[in-house]
Amino acid sequence: MKTIVIVGGGAAGLQLAIDLGRALGRKKRARVVLVDRSPTHLWKPLLHEVAAGSVEPTVHHTSFALQAERNHFEFVQGELVSVDRTSRVITVATGSAGETTDADSLHAIGYDKLVLAVGGVTQYFGVAGAREHALALDSVSGAELVRDRLHAALRSKSLPATPQADARKVRVAIVGAGATGVQLASQLRRTSRLLNQYGVHRLDPVHDVDIAVLEAAPTILPGMDGGLAARVSRRLAQQHIRVGTGQRVTSVTPDDLVLGANERLNVDLVVWAAGVVASPLVATLGLALNEKGQARVGPTLQSLGDDDVFAIGDCASCRPTNVARELPTRAQVAFQQALYLVEALPRHLSSRPVLPFVYRDYGSLISLAGGRAVGSLATVKGSSGWYVEGKIAALMHHAIYRRHILSINGWRRALIVSLSHGLERWLGAGTRLH
Ligand SMILES: Cc1cc2nc3c(=O)[nH]c(=O)nc-3n(C[C@H](O)[C@H](O)[C@H](O)COP(=O)(O)OP(=O)(O)OC[C@H]3O[C@@H](n4cnc5c(N)ncnc54)[C@H](O)[C@@H]3O)c2cc1C
Numbered sequence: 001m002k003t004i005v006i007v008g009g010g011a012a013g014l015q016l017a018i019d020l021g022r023a024l025g026r027k028k029r030a031r032v033v034l035v036d037r038s039p040t041h042l043w044k045p046l047l048h049e050v051a052a053g054s055v056e057p058t059v060h061h062t063s064f065a066l067q068a069e070r071n072h073f074e075f076v077q078g079e080l081v082s083v084d085r086t087s088r089v090i091t092v093a094t095g096s097a098g099e100t101t102d103a104d105s106l107h108a109i110g111y112d113k114l115v116l117a118v119g120g121v122t123q124y125f126g127v128a129g130a131r132e133h134a135l136a137l138d139s140v141s142g143a144e145l146v147r148d149r150l151h152a153a154l155r156s157k158s159l160p161a162t163p164q165a166d167a168r169k170v171r172v173a174i175v176g177a178g179a180t181g182v183q184l185a186s187q188l189r190r191t192s193r194l195l196n197q198y199g200v201h202r203l204d205p206v207h208d209v210d211i212a213v214l215e216a217a218p219t220i221l222p223g224m225d226g227g228l229a230a231r232v233s234r235r236l237a238q239q240h241i242r243v244g245t246g247q248r249v250t251s252v253t254p255d256d257l258v259l260g261a262n263e264r265l266n267v268d269l270v271v272w273a274a275g276v277v278a279s280p281l282v283a284t285l286g287l288a289l290n291e292k293g294q295a296r297v298g299p300t301l302q303s304l305g306d307d308d309v310f311a312i313g314d315c316a317s318c319r320p321t322n323v324a325r326e327l328p329t330r331a332q333v334a335f336q337q338a339l340y341l342v343e344a345l346p347r348h349l350s351s352r353p354v355l356p357f358v359y360r361d362y363g364s365l366i367s368l369a370g371g372r373a374v375g376s377l378a379t380v381k382g383s384s385g386w387y388v389e390g391k392i393a394a395l396m397h398h399a400i401y402r403r404h405i406l407s408i409n410g411w412r413r414a415l416i417v418s419l420s421h422g423l424e425r426w427l428g429a430g431t432r433l434h
Contacts, residue, residue, distance in 0.1 A: 002030045002349050005090060005111040007080045008279075009036035009064055010044060011404070012313035012334035013117030018071045018408055019342040025072030030349060032073035033109060035092055036064055039077050042140055043404055044119070045331050048180060050143035051271070052187035052369075053151075053432035057140050059424045062408065078107060083114065083285050085306055090114065113308055113345060116282065116295060117338075120314035120329055123275035123292070129252035130175075134272035137180055146271055147432065150188065153268045154201035154209070170209045173257050173267045175249050176274030177215035178222065182232055183367055184271060185213045189239045190369035194431045212242040214259070216274075219245055223328065224364050227387060228376040232366050235374060249274075276329045278315040285309075290317040290326070299356035300344060301337060310345075312337035320359045327359060331400070336360065365397040373397045 004020060006013045017034040024030040040061040042050075049055035068075035078092035088111050095105035122136040135149065136142045153170045172188060174181045192209040195201050203209060213220070213236070220236075220243060221229040236243055244259075251258040252272075257265045278293040288296040288304040294317035296304045301318065303309045312318075313334035318327050327333045340357045347354045363386075365375035373393035377386040388396060406414040 001028065002112040003033060003110060004030055004113045004115065004345055004349075005033045005035065005109055006115040006117055007035045007090070008117035008119055008313070008315070009034050009038075009041050009075075010117060010119045010313060010334070011331045012119075012338045013115070014041050014064075014067065014408060015335060015338040015404075016115060016117065016312070016341055017073045018067060019338070020345065021068070021071035021073035023342065024346060030346070033076060033111075034064060034068065034073055035076045035078060035080060035090070035109070037077070037079040039064060041067075043331075043401060046401070047137045047140070047143040048184040048187055050140060051137060051146035051150075051184060052191045053147045054187060054191070054430060056424065056428075056432065057144070059421065061140075067408065076107065076109065080118065080281060081106070083309075085286065085309065088112065088114070088308060111308070113310065113348060115341065115345075116285075116303075116309065116311040116315055117313050117334075118279040118281060118315045120276035120278055120294075121280065122272055123277040124272065125274065127249060127251060130249070130272055133252045133254050134175065134270040136272050137184065138276075146184075146269070149269050150191065151195070151200070151434070154192065154195060154203060157208070157268075158202040168203060168208050170203065170269075171265070171267045172209070172211045172269045172271070173265065174211070174213045174271045174273055175257075176272065177213045177217075177220035177243065177245070178273065178275070179224075179364070179366055181213050181215070181271075181273035182220060182236060184273060185211050185236060185241045186239055186368040189241055191431050194429065195433070198429055198433055200433055206240045210242065211240075212244060212265075214244045214247045214249055214257075216248040217245065221364075221366070225376040228364060228366070228374060231374045231387060231389060232368075235368050235372070239369065276314055282311075282315050287311075292317070300354050301341060301357055310341060312341065318357070318359075320357050322358050323361075331404075332362060333359065335404075365393060365400070367394060367397045 006017050020032045025032045040063050042057050042061040046055050064075045078094035081093050082091045090109050092107045094107050122138045124130040135146050157168050157170050174185050192205040196205040219229050247259050257267050282295050283293045295311035296317045297311050299321050301310045314329040344354045361378045363377040367373045371394045375388045375393045
């Protein structure tokens with residue numbers, strides 16, 4: 001029996017493993033193996049809400065082992081450490097993270113087709129001190145650290161021992177005004193208000209909590225629709241979030257950000273949301289890469305130079321035949337690529353002809369605090385120009401996550417899971433209070 005190994009169970013990899021398990025694994029037409037370093041999956045576009053305390057990861061994550069048992073694939077928890085492309089064998093370290101990798105914890109898995117779906121990590125652009133002193137939103141633990149540091153800063157600055165107005169100020173700087181940065185800023189303003197409402201801190205949630213988004217490009221949401229950026233800017237201004245465009249951060253220290261040549265900003269918390277590069281592991285595999293370390297793939301998502309290795313999602317550099325530029329690092333892209341491989345991989349295994357991947361851009365939705373969102377929707381011709389705002393846009397944004405829940409759980413379980421999420425929101429304070 002042929003073996004398909006998928007490494008990375010994120011937005012792309014988990015969907016692929018489930019659908020291939022149902023299509024091939026169940027009938028024993030192929031062995032499907034998913035490898036992930038984590039035992040559970042959390043949909044990455046929720047991470048800014050984890051950082052804001054409005055989403056509790058334990059309520060929203062799903063176990064890979066459970067999904068594997070239900071959907072006829074095998075799950076191996078471990079970190080991909082190497083790929084022998086000549087013998088078609090991967091090596092996975094199955095020890096706990098941080099443990100020394102001895103021979104006993106190394107696990108070899110042979111493959112006929114290998115799919116890399118290991119996602120991306122934060123891009124620091126070599127800015128001095130950024131990796132050491134800024135927090136990043138590329139993992140659940142990173143998002144939880146943002147949440148905990150914000151709580152600590154709000155609590156400590158509202159102690160009576162800090163009477164001077166300036167000493168009471170909490171300064172949050174978010175570097176990068178892409179979707180991640182602006183969504184986070186909006187959610188953090190809501191968190192500062194809610195924590196004040198519940199008496200967790202005694203600061204003025206607007207005047208004593210300064211939230212700034214700094215962007216090197218001339219506009220926020222660079223690369224996205226200009227009308228969308230203008231609408232999001234207005235919403236951020238209504239929330240008293242300072243937006244600085246054309247501002248390049250050149251270094252980060254434990255207490256300061258340096259802008260340009262020598263403008264110094266005092267900060268309590270810096271979140272780096274300025275870009276994404278492929279997981280560094282991809283660069284060690286000897287594949288063709290772009291400047292972001294993403295594996296370059298052809299029209300059928302096969303890596304250039306090795307037809308047995310596919311790459312999808314944030315770790316892939318893909319320019320489909322119907323799109324003029326490289327696809328962005330977005331869940332929408334990861335999802336469509338996974339669905340494409342569900343059809344294409346069985347055909348590759350039986351050497352049948354395969355059509356190229358075609359990408360459809362449905363537009364962009366930016367979720368903001370208070371159950372609001374702003375979106376630009378793609379028209380049939382592919383250009384944007386239709387805007388949605390407010391609760392309707394928020395419902396559309398929410399529907400994307402619900403579709404993810406539906407496609408990994410089936411409709412009966414998805415209904416129960418969604419009810420449990422709704423109950424958690426209804427019973428809770430809207431944000432974590434500790
Ligand atoms: C805060 C935030 C908000 C976002 N909002 C949106 C949005 O609104 N809309 C949108 O379209 N996109 C959004 N994105 C982008 C979107 O989340 C990503 O594009 C998408 O998750 C990429 O999917 P992926 O499967 O490639 O990678 P991921 O979802 O990152 O999954 C990668 C998986 O690989 C595993 N892995 C990594 N390295 C290894 C290894 N060496 N061995 C084993 N396993 C490994 C990881 O544990 C993880 O499970 C957002 C991202 C962030 C951070």
